[in-house]
Amino acid sequence: MTVMTMIQALNDALDVMLERDPDVLIFGEDVGYFGGVFRVTDKLQEKHGIDRCFDAPIAESGIIATAIGMGAEGLRPVVEIQFADYILPAYDQLVSEAARLRYRSNGEFSAPITVRAPYGGGIFGGQTHSQSPEAIFAHITGLKTVIPSNPYDAKGLLIASIECPDPVIFLEPKRLYNGPFDGHHDRKLQGWAGQSEAEVPDGHYTVPLGKAATVREGSAVTVLCYGTMVHVAGVAIDEAGVDADLIDLRCIVPLDIDTIVASVQKTGRCVIVHEASRYGGFGGELSALVTERCFYYLKAPTQRVAGWDTPYPHAFEWDYFPGPARVVDALKRVMEH
Numbered sequence: 179m180t181v182m183t184m185i186q187a188l189n190d191a192l193d194v195m196l197e198r199d200p201d202v203l204i205f206g207e208d209v210g211y212f213g214g215v216f217r218v219t220d221k222l223q224e225k226h227g228i229d230r231c232f233d234a235p236i237a238e239s240g241i242i243a244t245a246i247g248m249g250a251e252g253l254r255p256v257v258e259i260q261f262a263d264y265i266l267p268a269y270d271q272l273v274s275e276a277a278r279l280r281y282r283s284n285g286e287f288s289a290p291i292t293v294r295a296p297y298g299g300g301i302f303g304g305q306t307h308s309q310s311p312e313a314i315f316a317h318i319t320g321l322k323t324v325i326p327s328n329p330y331d332a333k334g335l336l337i338a339s340i341e342c343p344d345p346v347i348f349l350e351p352k353r354l355y356n357g358p359f360d361g362h363h364d365r366k367l368q369g370w371a372g373q374s375e376a377e378v379p380d381g382h383y384t385v386p387l388g389k390a391a392t393v394r395e396g397s398a399v400t401v402l403c404y405g406t407m408v409h410v411a412g413v414a415i416d417e418a419g420v421d422a423d424l425i426d427l428r429c430i431v432p433l434d435i436d437t438i439v440a441s442v443q444k445t446g447r448c449v450i451v452h453e454a455s456r457y458g459g460f461g462g463e464l465s466a467l468v469t470e471r472c473f474y475y476l477k478a479p480t481q482r483v484a485g486w487d488t489p490y491p492h493a494f495e496w497d498y499f500p501g502p503a504r505v506v507d508a509l510k511r512v513m514e515h
Contacts, residue, residue, distance in 0.1 A: 179377040185355045187329035187378045188218045188294075191336040192256065194382050196226045199254060202340060204231040206241060206258030206294075215260050216296055216355055236260075242268035242293065246276050249289040249345075256340055262297035262349060263309045276345040277320030292339045292346045297325075298406055298453050299485075299499050300353030304492035310454035310485070315347045316431050316463070322346045322387060323431045327354065327408040329376040331428060334385030342387060351405040388432030392441070396421035399447040399512055402438060402464055404428060407451040407500065414505030420513060430460055438464070439471045446477035447512045451505055456484035478515030481508040 182190065195202045204219060210233040213220030223231040234241050238259055245255040259265045265272075276289040299308035315323045324339055324346055326332035332350070339346040393408060398421040403411045408426045415422045423441045427434065442448050448468050450461040461482045468480055483500050491498055 179379055181375050182329045182333075182378045183356050183375055184326070184329045184332045184350070185216060185218055187333040187376075188336055188350065189220060189222070190378065191333040191340075192219060192222055193225070195254075195256075195337060195340050196222065196230055198382060199340075201252060202254045202256065203229070203248075204256045204258070205234045205244075207236055207260040208233060209258045214258060216352070218294070218350075219258065238264055238266075238268040239271055242271040242276065242291075245291040245293070246271060246279065246289050249276075249291045250279065250287045254290050254292075254340055256292045256294060259293060259295040261303075261307050262295035262311055263306050265293070265295055265311065269314070272315075272321065272345065272347075273318050277318050280344065281320065288343050289345045290343050292336070292342075292348055294336075294348045294350060296352045296355070297349040298351045298353055299490055299495060300351075300406060302492065302495055303352070303490075305489040308490040308495070310349075310452070312347075312349055312430055312452075313454060313458060313460045313463075316460055320344065321431065322429065323349065324387060324429050325349045325351070325405045326428065327351070327405055327426050329378050331385050331391070331426075333378050334383050335387065335428065337382065338384040338387050341384070346387075349405070353406045354409070385428070388429050388434055390428055390434035390437040391426040392437070393424040393426050394422065396423045396445070398422060398445055399449060399509060400425060400438075400441040400445045401449045401451060401505075401509075402427060403451040404430065405453065407453055410500065410502055411449075411451050411505055414502040414509060417502055418506045418509040418513075420509050422509070433467075435467065435471070438467065442468050442472040443475045446475050447515075448472075448476070448480045449483065449505070449508045449512055450480065451483045451500060451508075453485055453500060455487045456482060457487045459484050478512045481512050483508045
């Protein structure tokens with residue numbers, strides 16, 4: 179076991195798979211010589227060569243189209259879109275080609291590609307470097323959507339994604355890459371910025387796609403979340419003093435419905451937390467799922483905590499970003515019933 183940040187764990191996962199499988203290769207924007215804008219691919223080109231880890235033009239649709247062709251011919255490309263906000267030029271390729279290839283070809287071809295993208299706010303990236311687009315991928319049959327919340331899961335989930343025979347959107351919370359900021363922002367961030375380091379097994383291991391993790395167990399309320407919000411919710415649960423089941427979904431597609439249903443049937447209450455805008459967000463799907471399957475167990479209306487329905491504001495980031503105070507309010511509301 180080695181203590182790693184999320185960046186180091188992701189780098190280690192890529193290194194392991196490049197060593198293990200000659201069909202794995204990495205390309206994208208600045209991932210080669212530079213090692214990625216967040217250094218997730220640092221030194222991989224130096225170690226494995228320019229044929230296995232190389233730069234691509236800043237053309238997201240071209241990157242994904244190339245990866246689909248490679249995947250159809252038996253390779254396992256791992257591509258990086260520098261920020262999830264800029265994945266939209268490749269959306270048609272992902273939806274119309276990657277997600278449909280197995281179905282359209284009656285199983286003759288598939289697209290075993292992994293699309294990595296830093297996502298979410300908390301680093302003062304402004305409106306075009308802070309968005310959370312997971313819901314637009316969750317709607318598309320044929321795509322898997324994975325979001326880790328800690329270094330251990332990040333490595334295991336990434337390896338599982340690369341080995342998956344279908345296309346995977348792998349969203350990496352930028353806020354958790356290195357843990358708390360230094361400097362004058364500590365007052366706002368200290369204590370809930372996320373797990374900066376954790377013990378990570380050496381070598382190859384996987385965390386299964388579609389299996390949620392129960393971070394802490396309780397009997398009064400279920401809190402459903404993923405990514406950065408797992409850590410925010412954990413602090414809020416402590417501040418509210420409630421006995422909560424905290425569920426880290428880890429994957430929103432495939433979704434671990436059994437774990438969600440079992441928890442809500444036990445507690446009778448549910449709070450859903452995500453960073454993306456509320457309207458049309460994945461929290462709405464979770465709320466519907468809970469209502470459909472757990473209606474007669476519910477003691478209170480399900481509560482949602484999310485980002486505002488506005489562009490991500492640079493100047494008011496910490497008003498937009500769902501922090502512990504807003505989660506505490508939701509927990510209090512649900513416990514009043």
